[in-house]
Amino acid sequence: xxxMKAVQLVAxxxxxxxxxxAIPDVGAKEILVRVxxxxxxxxxxxxxxxxxxxxxLPHTPGHEVAGVIERLGSDVEGLEMGQRVALHYLVTCxxxxxxxTGREQFCRKGNMIGKDIAGGYAEFISIxxxxxxxxxxxxxxxxxxxxxxSTATVFHALSKARLVPGESVAIVGVGGLGLSAVQLALAxxxxxVFAIDIDEAKLSTATGYGAIPINASVVDPVxxxxxxxxxxxxxSLELIGLAKTMRQAVEMLGIxxxxxxxxxxxxxxxxxxxxxxxxxxxxxxxxxxxxLSELPTIVELTRQGxxxxxxxxxxxxxxDATAVNDSLNELESFSGIVRTVIKP
Numbered sequence: 468x469x470x471m472k473a474v475q476l477v478a479x480x481x482x483x484x485x486x487x488x489a490i491p492d493v494g495a496k497e498i499l500v501r502v503x504x505x506x507x508x509x510x511x512x513x514x515x516x517x518x519x520x521x522x523x524l525p526h527t528p529g530h531e532v533a534g535v536i537e538r539l540g541s542d543v544e545g546l547e548m549g550q551r552v553a554l555h556y557l558v559t560c561x562x563x564x565x566x567x568t569g570r571e572q573f574c575r576k577g578n579m580i581g582k583d584i585a586g587g588y589a590e591f592i593s594i595x596x597x598x599x600x601x602x603x604x605x606x607x608x609x610x611x612x613x614x615x616x617s618t619a620t621v622f623h624a625l626s627k628a629r630l631v632p633g634e635s636v637a638i639v640g641v642g643g644l645g646l647s648a649v650q651l652a653l654a655x656x657x658x659x660v661f662a663i664d665i666d667e668a669k670l671s672t673a674t675g676y677g678a679i680p681i682n683a684s685v686v687d688p689v690x691x692x693x694x695x696x697x698x699x700x701x702x703s704l705e706l707i708g709l710a711k712t713m714r715q716a717v718e719m720l721g722i723x724x725x726x727x728x729x730x731x732x733x734x735x736x737x738x739x740x741x742x743x744x745x746x747x748x749x750x751x752x753x754x755x756x757x758x759l760s761e762l763p764t765i766v767e768l769t770r771q772g773x774x775x776x777x778x779x780x781x782x783x784x785x786x787d788a789t790a791v792n793d794s795l796n797e798l799e800s801f802s803g804i805v806r807t808v809i810k811p
Contacts, residue, residue: 473589491593499538504612505587506531532587533611553611572756621648623757632656634701710734
């Protein structure tokens with residue numbers, strides 16, 4: 468039996484371990500992909516800690532995956548051996564009412580790679596061929612991996628926010644998701660995009676992409692946004708997952724503003740119902756994953772140079788348990804660099 472290396476979660480709350488496991492089989496409609504890049508996401512921190520549930524242990528995390536096709540199933544058409552692809556992380560049935568109405572992230576039979584089923588912290592991964600998104604040569608393989616989660620998620624969030632040209636946006640948290648959100652909001656036509664964080668380096672990067680920086684450790688971000696917009700923003704995105712920042716994202720909305728919550732939080736959101744919501748006809752919108760149909764657009768924006776992840780993907784590490792755990796520890800403490808990608 469052929470084997471491969473994989474960094475796996477063996478016990479909840481414990482460090483991941485490097486293990487030797489079998490290379491997965493490939494069904495008739497599946498492909499085997501040799502992983503060339505796998506992003507380390509904050510969600511993986513939650514899976515390790517137990518805040519988020521995973522499939523049976525031992526489990527291979529990693530839902531931001533890109534690579535080259537190693538093997539094609541017998542019924543696969545339209546793809547080639549050696550082709551560069553990024554992988555849509557939601558494996559769905561394609562037949563239920565959710566899938567047929569463009570809401571496949573709620574597929575009753577759906578599974579997420581790296582969460583419910585084996586992910587990309589490994590040398591190989593098998594996946595349905597329909598999940599492969601062709602990756603142009605102009606898009607670096609490590610960028611292709613990160614596009615599949617952080618960028619795709621904020622693209623979906625901005626779509627859920629119904630952002631239209633001429634509106635103002637506040638991005639609360641400008642890590643990997645936030646830097647993509649700044650660029651996408653401007654691409655959507657936002658006239659003012661406020662980047663809110665306590666890390667000056669991240670704020671500086673966001674400013675380089677066209678954002679207006681607000682350091683929440685120096686000023687009250689809610690008061691500052693309201694002051695600069697004469698009443699509040701049209702759209703806010705919360706990308707951190709803390710009760711405090713979620714509340715701030717709601718409170719900085721203007722009349723009929725829309726706050727999209729993206730960050731995973733363990734504490735409840737408590738807001739002034741009338742002052743923050745009813746009195747403004749404001750909305751709080753949940754964002755869950757994204758759609759396969761959205762991925763070609765963000766890949767094309769990247770190919771055109773309108774979406775630049777060079778300041779987002781800032782470190783590469785090998786397929787090594789110590790390096791992966793160190794990166795997860797940094798994310799857990801909200802420290803470290805923006806995005807780390809495993810290069811097996």
